[in-house]
Amino acid sequence: MKVLVIGAAGMVGRKLLEQVAASPDVLGGDIDALTLVDVIEPTAPEALASVASCKAIDLSTDGAAASLIAGRPDLIFHLAAVVSGEAEADFEKGYRVNLDGGRALLEAIRQEGQSAPYRPRLVFASSVAVLGAPFPEKIGDEFFATPLTSYGTQKAIMELLLADYARRGFLDGIGIRLPTICVRPGKPNAAASGFFSNIIREPLSGKEAVLPVDDSVRHWFVSPRSAVGFFTHAATLDLSKVGPRCNLIMPGLSATVAEQIAALETVAGSKAVSLIRREPDPVIEGIVGSWARDFDPKRALELGFTAEDDFEEIIRIHIDDELDGKIGA
Amino acid sequence: MKVLVIGAAGMVGRKLLEQVAASPDVLGGDIDALTLVDVIEPTAPEALASVASCKAIDLSTDGAAASLIAGRPDLIFHLAAVVSGEAEADFEKGYRVNLDGGRALLEAIRQEGQSAPYRPRLVFASSVAVLGAPFPEKIGDEFFATPLTSYGTQKAIMELLLADYARRGFLDGIGIRLPTICVRPGKPNAAASGFFSNIIREPLSGKEAVLPVDDSVRHWFVSPRSAVGFFTHAATLDLSKVGPRCNLIMPGLSATVAEQIAALETVAGSKAVSLIRREPDPVIEGIVGSWARDFDPKRALELGFTAEDDFEEIIRIHIDDELDGKIGA
Numbered sequence: 001m002k003v004l005v006i007g008a009a010g011m012v013g014r015k016l017l018e019q020v021a022a023s024p025d026v027l028g029g030d031i032d033a034l035t036l037v038d039v040i041e042p043t044a045p046e047a048l049a050s051v052a053s054c055k056a057i058d059l060s061t062d063g064a065a066a067s068l069i070a071g072r073p074d075l076i077f078h079l080a081a082v083v084s085g086e087a088e089a090d091f092e093k094g095y096r097v098n099l100d101g102g103r104a105l106l107e108a109i110r111q112e113g114q115s116a117p118y119r120p121r122l123v124f125a126s127s128v129a130v131l132g133a134p135f136p137e138k139i140g141d142e143f144f145a146t147p148l149t150s151y152g153t154q155k156a157i158m159e160l161l162l163a164d165y166a167r168r169g170f171l172d173g174i175g176i177r178l179p180t181i182c183v184r185p186g187k188p189n190a191a192a193s194g195f196f197s198n199i200i201r202e203p204l205s206g207k208e209a210v211l212p213v214d215d216s217v218r219h220w221f222v223s224p225r226s227a228v229g230f231f232t233h234a235a236t237l238d239l240s241k242v243g244p245r246c247n248l249i250m251p252g253l254s255a256t257v258a259e260q261i262a263a264l265e266t267v268a269g270s271k272a273v274s275l276i277r278r279e280p281d282p283v284i285e286g287i288v289g290s291w292a293r294d295f296d297p298k299r300a301l302e303l304g305f306t307a308e309d310d311f312e313e314i315i316r317i318h319i320d321d322e323l324d325g326k327i328g329a
Numbered sequence: 330m331k332v333l334v335i336g337a338a339g340m341v342g343r344k345l346l347e348q349v350a351a352s353p354d355v356l357g358g359d360i361d362a363l364t365l366v367d368v369i370e371p372t373a374p375e376a377l378a379s380v381a382s383c384k385a386i387d388l389s390t391d392g393a394a395a396s397l398i399a400g401r402p403d404l405i406f407h408l409a410a411v412v413s414g415e416a417e418a419d420f421e422k423g424y425r426v427n428l429d430g431g432r433a434l435l436e437a438i439r440q441e442g443q444s445a446p447y448r449p450r451l452v453f454a455s456s457v458a459v460l461g462a463p464f465p466e467k468i469g470d471e472f473f474a475t476p477l478t479s480y481g482t483q484k485a486i487m488e489l490l491l492a493d494y495a496r497r498g499f500l501d502g503i504g505i506r507l508p509t510i511c512v513r514p515g516k517p518n519a520a521a522s523g524f525f526s527n528i529i530r531e532p533l534s535g536k537e538a539v540l541p542v543d544d545s546v547r548h549w550f551v552s553p554r555s556a557v558g559f560f561t562h563a564a565t566l567d568l569s570k571v572g573p574r575c576n577l578i579m580p581g582l583s584a585t586v587a588e589q590i591a592a593l594e595t596v597a598g599s600k601a602v603s604l605i606r607r608e609p610d611p612v613i614e615g616i617v618g619s620w621a622r623d624f625d626p627k628r629a630l631e632l633g634f635t636a637e638d639d640f641e642e643i644i645r646i647h648i649d650d651e652l653d654g655k656i657g658a
Contacts (some may be wrong), residue, residue: 091439091497110420132573144473146492146574153493157486164482165476168420244461245475 001029004073006059007080007106009038009185012125015076015228021045027075030238037068038080044131060101065108072118075235078105079125085191098154106161121172122162123234126247128177128220130156133290141249141299148171148290159247167244174234175247179222179295179307184319192287196221199257200264200315203272204327212281215258218293222252223317226307233305241303252309253314254294263311267319268327330358333402333433335388335537338367340513341454341642344557345406350374366397367409387429396439401447404564407434407453416480427483435490439499449499451491452563453575457506457549459485462619470578470628477619487608489574496573503563508551508586508624508636512647521616525550528586529593529644532601534654541610546586547622551581552646555636562634570632580636582643583623592640594649596648597656 003020017036020026024047034052036042036068037059044052059080066177080101081087087094112118129152130145145156159175166173184197188209194213196219202209206265222230230250239246255263265273297305308314319325332349333620336342346365349355353376361518363381365371366388373381386393409430410416414424431453441447458481459474475484488504495502513526517538524541525548531538550561557580568575584592594602637643648654 095475142473144471145489147489147494148573150493150497153489158475160474160482160485160489167477168479241435244477 002033002073004035006037006078008036008042009040013079015224017045019228021047025154026232058098065104069108069112076122084151087100094150103159106165124162124175124184126159126175126177128154128292135292138294138296140296163246172239173246177249179220179252181227192284199276203275208275210279211276212284218256220252222307224313225317248300249295249297250300251297251305253308255311264320267315331362331402332360333364335366336408337365337371338369342408344553346374350376353562389425394433398437398441405413405451413480424477431487434632435494443642453490453491453504455484455504455506457621464621467623467625469625492575501568503574505559506578508549508557508581511550514651521613528605532604537604539608540605541613547585549581551636552643553644577629578624579629580626580634582637584640596644
């Protein structure tokens with residue numbers, strides 16, 4: 001099997017590759033060739049080095065998509081994107097990368113199939129940002145996509161294209177609407193959603209973290225481990241069970257900040273909790289207030305996608321996967 | 330006021346222009362310049378000839394959109410589209426005209442606004458084809474767009490782009506999801522939906538019409554007169570009342586074929602009804618079976634859009650507007 005990962009240097013891409021390295025058959029077959037692509041050259045895990053080729057390619061440049069598809073990969077993960085804040089700040093870049101780049105990939109697949117039959121599976125990383133407030137208490141699978149960011153718009157358009165290209169038989173497509181990934185490894189970042197991870201990750205390492213919103217704020221979470229599980233499951237799922245509505249809200253955990261903090265106390269004690277400093281930020285409160293709080297992802301659950309049931313589990317996964325099972329101090 | 334109508338040679342475009350000619354202030358101001366565009370050169374109604382310029386332009390060709398927007402129209406109607414059947418038969422043409430052409434228009438507007446402030450109103454003809462079966466009994470405003478045709482996909486993508494360009498302040502946008510227009514004037518056509526109009530229009534002129542589906546088939550209708558009313562209302566509506574969810578399901582009438590025929594009998598007698606010949610066509614029954622049957626278009630009704638309450642009214646409008654008030658025989 002030939003596998004192509006676009007966006008392989010990002011957090012989800014790297015964790016997906018670690019998972020493939022650890023369980024080589026997780027994608028449903030032996031991997032003969034693995035092409036890893038990102039705007040900066042990605043790195044292959046050592047266990048995959050013999051089959052991997054790593055390339056620095058911007059999908060939105062002329063001919064880039066066709067060059068990647070010429071090798072006829074059987075399975076493609078499209079994880080690459082300009083993130084929400086950047087797509088909002090730079091309108092043209094967001095559309096070029098998130099829409100034109102993705103569409104170029106779909107077109108390259110369609111055109112490759114015109115010379116000889118070709119129908120790869122394409123697993124696309126979408127986002128709950130395709131939805132826009134106001135929301136019902138729990139958002140169902142059939143709620144409409146009215147994004148309130150350019151990033152969400154670009155993801156929603158890609159979902160529509162993916163479904164149409166799949167319906168026409170050019171590819172087998174499935175779109176994964178990711179919850180907010182938590183606990184995000186690495187350093188605190190400036191993303192408006194960053195604090196949801198910061199207030200867990202930093203105290204677990206004995207460091208202070210700033211909480212800019214009220215404890216009552218509710219949000220929708222998944223661990224990095226489960227997020228990777230969405231992609232491996234999507235790679236092997238019988239798509240005849242999915243049908244034409246192929247862009248799915250993924251399972252997740254709805255939790256308030258207070259519930260996050262209570263879970264941190266249970267797992268790491270009150271000393272960790274005391275490292276959270278409350279600094280209300282009306283701008284961030286405003287942004288976060290327009291985000292989805294809870295979902296009823298019936299279809300994904302029926303299709304076998306799984307996520308965490310409580311926030312303690314999300315914290316323990318972080319401790320296992322990022323901290324070698326040890327809490328710092 | 331400068332007005333641009335793209336798709337001015339189509340049925341809705343021509344009827345819109347007739348309405349503007351009859352009530353010059355229906356668009357909310359005096360018209361100083363009226364540019365009419367289509368792939369074939371449109372004709373201006375005589376009353377508008379002094380301000381009109383008519384052009385044969387394909388919006389999807391390089392530079393076409395920019396040339397139209399260079400005149401800085403205040404109000405733009407974008408009605409042009411490759412129709413459903415053709416967009417399905419010719420994948421590339423459908424995307425080129427319905428998506429790339431429309432996006433070029435949005436981009437031309439955005440770029441025109443970069444030299445000096447410019448924020449026209451853009452009224453976009455969308456379609457209930459953005460939705461895809463299975464449907465609830467009545468489809469609400471918040472039901473998701475999962476089109477089952479490339480045409481519906483292209484319209485859904487344009488809706489998303491329109492909303493994002495409006496949100497970013499590049500234009501004032503509103504999308505009109507049209508019901509099936511009935512009674513369509515002109516000759517019987519090969520469209521799968523054609524019979525809904527044929528079985529009324531032809532008998533009213535003493536001609537036979539073929540009914541390929543069962544009398545129990547239910548569908549969602551609006552008269553050409555009300556459809557034009559949607560566009561003139563959208564041209565003058567206070568868009569602050571519409572907000573970011575600017576693509577609206579329009580009001581219409583849900584009626585079965587049996588109800589259509591009963592209305593024909595009331596208006597034109599049993600002789601007209603006897604001209605309907607039943608010739609079941611499983612292919613057409615299959616296509617029509619996947620179409621929406623009924624809606625609950627709360628938002629459009631609250632915003633003052635109106636349509637017919639019963640099918641007799643739809644027939645009488647056809648007799649008034651197309652047959653000079655007289656039923657043939």
